[in-house]
Amino acid sequence: MTRVIKSGSGWRLGWNPEAEEFQGLVAGEGWAIELTEAELNDFCRLLGQLAGTMNQMASELMDEEKIAVEAESDLLWVQVEGYPEAYSVQLILNSGRRCEGFWPEAAVPGLVQAAKVLKVF
16 A cells, blocks of 8 residues: 555645654644554544534534634644634644644645545555
């Protein structure tokens, strides 16, 4: 299986099944973090759940209302903040490396789409 890198304006996601320790990659403008397979799986799963929650909240909020929704696993914490149609994403690793990442609103639609299909071959 070969290495996969998906990228767009302000984001990158990567998967290298042949890497020894860190098979995943998440990146934004000017930063990158390598992730274990379990961390990458959790990130993609939690991001998808949060994106779904934001879509569901669209009919519940007034147009000017912003919200913040978070989800976490044993490995990482993810938060989305903003309006259902335009929100930012923040990531914090809870494992030994203690890293943090952020994607602005403009980068999020592409990031969410890529996270859904990164490991689908």
